[in-house]
Amino acid sequence: MASIDPFIQLSELDAVSPVIASLLALAQIIYMLPRSAKGRSALWALALISLGPYAAYTIAMRNARSMTLHSLEHPIEVLIRNAQADFNQMLERQSKTYADAVNEYQRRYEVEPPPGFEAWYEFAVANQSPIIDEFDTIYESVSPFWKLSGKEVVQIMNDAQDTADIDLWLCTFSGKTAETHCIHPRRNADRHVSDLMNRLLGDLRGVLPDVKFLVNHLDEPRVLIPRLTHPNPSAKQWFTVTDLSERPTWNAITKYCPSHVLQGENGKTSPQTEPKTEDLPLITNLSAALDLCQHPEYANMHGLFQGPPSFRLIEGRVPVLSTGAPSTMSDILIPSPAYVLEDEFLYNATFDVPWPQKDNHLYWTGSTTGAVASATNDWHHFHRQRFISLAQNLEPGRHHLYLTSPPPASAPTAGSHKPTLTTSPFLNPHNYHVFPTRIFQCSAPQPCREQASHFRAQSWQPRDAALGARLVFDLDGNGISGRFHKLLASRSLVLKQTLLREWHDDRLAPWLHYVPVSVGMAELPEVVRWLVETERGRAAARELGRAGAEWAARAVREVDVKLYVWRLVLELARLVDEGRGALAVVGESD
CATH class of the missing domain: 3.40.50 (Rossmann fold)
Known part of the structure; x- marks a missing residue:
């Protein structure tokens, strides 16, 4: 009892309980000894074994509270x-009319909005969505695949579905019935993907176009797009699949980072990523904090990079919907069904x-x-x-x-x-x-x-x-x-x-x-x-x-999830339109 560390106890009662228990045990032992036993009284000195750590704990608690900032601005x-100021500015600049929304879309992405955008806008306004323009996540997810024609995208999707052990669902959304059906070579349960789509879009019969899309069955992200390359149909290989389950993944998913930040899986930190000693290292730039290429030290700090239970890396421009992805990967982001369907x-x-x-x-x-x-x-x-x-x-x-x-x-x-x-x-x-x-x-x-x-x-x-x-x-x-x-x-x-x-x-x-x-x-x-x-x-x-x-x-809200998925479906429909040619991508070049 006396050896229990008070500094790992979660309450004052937890910290003092071993002291009380050890003192009671010591008292019991002393009073069981004959009164004539030599050195009987000296045994009380053993109380310091438990009183000493508790006294140190009490002093440390008092000193810690005295150091806390009270009057200075934190x-x-x-x-x-x-x-708060940045957020207010973002809300104020949201488009107020449909014409504004179209102009803002064109300004950001240098392309026309997809067909069906006006109906989407009217629904957003009718449901008092405070966000009209901030859908860069969809653009950043979908735009890498614009460099392929619609026919190429469809061919890649079909090839992916036929690939053994790739573990993707091929889903079909019918605009006429507003129903989604997903198929898999060997699985029966799609982890609520079709249920999510039917729940969110099931009342939009005749509003949305038909669309096919691939959905990741795994928890982990899947897609890595090679830099400075374009699929060559004559090569008959649009993508490769590598199973890295329970193996280190860092080198694979950061292989296209600039060479000066690549450190390998030893996780060495480059000089610019060393913590600043003069400042508390609070996150002030979230995008930079999430950028794997700026943080080689993450290699040995997150389980996804050290031994994920399932990780089948797809290298190539394969449009796969996943619920989350790190900065270097190009999965198309879809809301998790957990946010809508799972109690x-x-x-x-x-x-x-x-x-x-x-x-x-x-x-x-x-x-x-x-x-x-x-x-x-x-x-x-x-x-x-x-x-x-x-x-x-x-x-x-x-x-x-x-x-x-x-x-x-x-x-x-x-x-x-x-x-x-x-x-x-x-x-x-x-x-x-x-x-x-x-x-x-x-x-x-x-x-x-x-x-x-x-x-x-x-x-x-x-x-x-x-x-x-x-x-x-x-x-x-x-x-x-x-x-x-x-x-x-x-x-x-x-x-x-x-x-x-x-x-x-x-x-x-x-x-x-x-x-x-x-x-x-x-x-x-x-x-x-x-x-x-x-x-x-x-x-x-x-x-x-x-x-x-x-x-x-x-x-x-659920309706906000619906608005995101609705807009994503419009973008996916344009992506797989077999009459569409390759499009330029803002900010990306070969």
Whole structure:
């Protein structure tokens, strides 16, 4: 009992309980000894074994609270203010008329909108969509395939469907009946793709064109487009498929990055990616943070790059719909059916908790998905395991970054009184409620046994348990996290870590609707401390949680998902139109 580390306990009661228990055990032993036993009284000195660590813990807690910024402006407050200003400007410039929307489309993409765009616009306006023009995600997903003619796209899709073990669904949407049917060479369940399309577009009979499209069956992304190449029909090979399941993928999916940033799978960090020591490494540019080519250190920081359970890489211009993809890959992004159809991932206000009654800590429970632990990799470096280790304070010797108030004597004027970045081995475990509830995805029993002994685990938790916390964490699993929309709607503040682009990226603003967390998480201890322990931080957390929920109710509704999918179908219909020739792509050249 006396040897239990108080610095990894999640509450004051947890920390003091071993002290009490060890003192009671010591007292029992002493009083069982004969009164005449030599040195009996001296045994009370053993109480220091448990009192010493607890005293150190109490002092560390007091010192940590005294260092917290109270009066100075926190960098997060600056980011929130800037995000609000940028977001307001984005809303103000949305097109107000159909002519404006057409002009904006032409300005952005240098091509006419697809047939059916006017009906889409009228539906968007009728349903009070605050977003009319911000659909760059669709353009960025579809435009790489414009360099092929419609006939070439259809031929590639047919060839892909006939390829053994490629694991793609070929889906057909009928404009006349507004029904979608998907087929697969060997599978029977399409993971709700046809259900999603029928749910969203089933009332649009006669409005949309017929269209065929390929859908990824796997959680992981699929498509990598070679640089500076165009398929050659005479070569009779439009694409290749490589199975990298349970193997490192970093070199493969970053092979077309500029050569000066390629470091291989040793994960060495180039000088420009080293953390700045003078600043807290908050994400200030989300696009740059997601760019794999700028961050070779990610090779050993995310499970997708170290040993994903399934990864069949398609190299070539094959239009495949997936729910998420990293910056270097070219999957066409479609909303996950989980966001619309699966009860586990849908928000129900009945199970939410008013803000004052929410627990004041960061909450996450879940499975150790993301990669397969084996003898050829180190599960300590997988993204979910790294997060759990940090939150459970299981990294002895790690120093965390914190912002503190400098002594008044060092800042004689108000203008020079700025926060100071410092390091400390202390992490307040009371600020976190983080547990794995299922440890699996191991190629052999040993890695799972190691994780079970390393982490403190909990049993299965109710699916709405996260709604009882003020701060909730969301991060990638094998693919995208289906929890994000639900957590966003809950008025809890979502701290989001991901390397995958999704359909909603154009309409959600980091530092306004959620807090982005870097892959390295060096900023996380200070972010959580400020949001949990300070009055201004708690007020900011409440406001960001409210803003995220209210915006989700305006712009991440089911009808907003429908608008995205509707517009995507229009683009796909133009893409597979066999009468269409190859189109130029804005910003891309051979």
